[in-house]
């Protein structure tokens with residue numbers, strides 16, 4: 001593909017083959033657009049021997065979108081696991097809330113999926129759909145022209161040209177930086193410690209989450225009976241947790257989840273991620289649009305980051321229908337996409353912060369008050385239903 005000559009201009013070039021970039025490229029290709037995808041790392045692969053590493057929960061809206069793209073079966077064959085329950089409780093008060101798929105009249109509340117599986121499933125479909133794929137390729141510079149963007153590799157070698165370039169290149173987004181789009185950052189001074197663990201009691205196809213002071217622990221059920229844990233902790237506590245030996249780590253985990261799943265009999269290696277909320281001031285500049293973590297990151301407490309990114313993907317590609325096909329990078333198209341998504345993502349960020357504040361405070365009487373509030377929500381079926389509809393992507 002050459003950057004010279006309009007003959008070779010793609011409708012859409014996506015930078016970043018994470019789940020969000022892969023979904024955008026595939027959805028646009030399914031709509032008949034000429035699409036390319038450029039990824040800095042090697043092409044994603046997945047097999048039964050691939051160890052469980054990054055896990056996310058997909059809500060129903062995300063899975064429906066992936067099903068429309070034709071990747072749900074491939075995901076289910078790659079250890080995706082439907083869960084039917086979610087239990088959330090307060091470490092300091094009586095508050096407890098439980099959601100059940102049966103009660104909501106849905107087959108599942110969500111799915112735990114491995115990033116590696118999702119990215120590999122998307123990549124296979126992208127190959128079959130004839131998308132121009134450039135793994136192990138990094139752009140070095142770009143020119144914004146009135147009708148297209150030209151991207152270049154090292155030594156100014158032309159890589160590709162497109163009417164619209166989507167930055168789906170993750171939280172640090174080199175493309176967002178290059179376009180000079182400012183980002184508001186809120187550092188939680190906390191880390192998410194992640195691992196895969198084996199528990200004495202079955203996980204009951206339930207996502208378990210407990211709030212204890214300024215820590216949040218989540219156990220996400222996996223297909224093989226193990227659980228993927230995300231333990232959000234202030235930085236100094238995370239450093240102590242990471243320094244524990246495996247036995248010490250398992251004991252600490254049992255305590256923080258209130259022994260709900262019995263003894264923890266084995267753990268994988270641990271990893272951790274800094275927790276920082278970010279929100280780009282604009283979702284587009286020139287002919288470049290942002291999506292997924294390049295546009296926003298969110299506290300992982302409700303497992304919504306990837307779901308929001310996939311909602312961006314859906315919204316953006318929906319905007320490329322009809323007359324927009326003539327020029328997918330037109331200002332009007334990108335403005336409409338920003339309108340569709342920016343306030344929704346901002347709302348979710350505020351909701352996560354509200355949750356953290358309410359659960360992270362244990363001033364005299366507050367845990368009891370909070371417990372009462374949670375119990376009322378748990379018993380007030382219509383309110384609980386509304387909450388659930390939004391959280392699980394059912395609305």
Ligand SMILES: Cc1cc2nc3c(=O)[nH]c(=O)nc-3n(C[C@H](O)[C@H](O)[C@H](O)COP(=O)(O)OP(=O)(O)OC[C@H]3O[C@@H](n4cnc5c(N)ncnc54)[C@H](O)[C@@H]3O)c2cc1C
Pocket residue numbers: 015016017018019020021038039040041055056057058137138139168169170171173174175192193194230273274291292293294300302303304305306307308309
């Ligand atoms: C601890 C933790 C737990 C989480 N749990 C959940 C959960 O349960 N549910 C959920 O929905 N979300 C969860 N998230 C959030 C979720 O992981 C992210 O929101 C999601 O992975 C973002 O996907 P993405 O495709 O936008 O970015 P990424 O997955 O970061 O992909 C970006 C891609 O761009 C590529 N790239 C970067 N720079 C370049 C370049 N210059 N050129 C070419 N390619 C480039 C990268 O190699 C990568 O492949 C969690 C996050 C954390 C930190």
